[in-house]
Amino acid sequence: MSADLSPIDIAKFAAAKRASGFVEDGMRVGLGTGSTAAWLVKCLGERVQDEGLEITAVATSSQTAKQAQEVGIKVSSLNDVKWLDLTIDGADEYDDELNLIKGGGGALLQEKIVATASDRMIVIADSTKKVATLGAFPLPVEVLAFGMPTTQLLLEEMLNGLDVMGNKATPRMAGDALFVTDEGNHILDLHLGRIGNARQLALILNQVPGVVENGLFIDICDVIVTGYGDGTVETRDINSGETDTAQFLPEPVENVFRDAGV
Incomplete structure (x- = not known):
């Protein structure tokens, strides 16, 4: 484990790694914006290189689009794709009902449009984003x-x-x-x-x-993947009520996403 990665960084990586496993060959996938989403793009890029994974991605910001293209992910526009199988994105806060506050990175409009144009939305977050009541985050x-x-x-x-x-x-x-x-x-x-x-x-x-538009995402999130500082991940599906746990630890890498935002 790299000394460059804090427990929060490890939690973000673990959540992103787990969520990347939901992506299947041929899918149309919405990619979120922020530091946790940046880990996701990295994980998907590794699958593109190592497994030959082929997906069409719709990015929620120019920043994410650039990163995705750099790791070999095909990027298209929502105008062309029209509907998505899955969107994976981060959150600034989430509660027990999987209501979210998003937009800390400034991309809430595209994020909401892309998320609602998807069959499912998966949110990836570190455990500090879970709250009893929304509102502490602006x-x-x-x-x-x-x-x-x-x-x-x-x-x-x-x-x-x-x-x-x-x-x-x-x-x-x-x-x-x-x-x-x-x-x-x-x-x-x-x-x-x-x-x-x-x-x-x-x-x-x-x-x-x-x-x-506002940054409250209500009844949009289907699955929350929560990462913890020891690499443990909890995945909760609000529709089925199922919860499972796993663990993912990063290889020694430089933390290139530290300044990517929330």
Whole structure:
């Protein structure tokens, strides 16, 4: 085991390695964005090289598309593929009902479109992402550049009447400039503390003018693959109710994904 890998890195690798086993030859696969998803792309690239695995991937960001192409994975667009067998992606938080907060990496719009255009969504995460109640992680909301300050005020006013602990919305920055998504939009991060009714909030957020999409993924995830620092992986299928465990430890490698984001 490489000394370069922290327990969190090992957990991310283990979850990605386990999830890569769900991918079968000929599948159309959505690939997520972030550091855990980057491990997945690496694992799938090894299967392409070692086993001759042939898949068509749809990436949820330009960053993931570039990495996938570099490891020999065929990348196409959702416009061409239209529907996917499987999407595998990370999460910033998930609860017992497999509701998610996503968008820490800024790709929530493409991630949600790709996930909902799939027969199944598998989420890969380290054990720190599991929470009793969503909301400690700031909830990303993708918004149009036009009227963004007004949208921010509308969101903060709307949150006052909902079952959340906070109502502060802050524009996401990239250095000294506003963060820009792949679609040319911006992101407001909502600092809620606790989300009492995630389903209600997801529906209401998208009614605010200027909001493109929010980072609450409700009733989308089918399977959660949770990695732990010792390489143990727990896989839970919410539809069948089945849970299994396994262990995956990485070969000594340089941790090239440390700066890839969450």
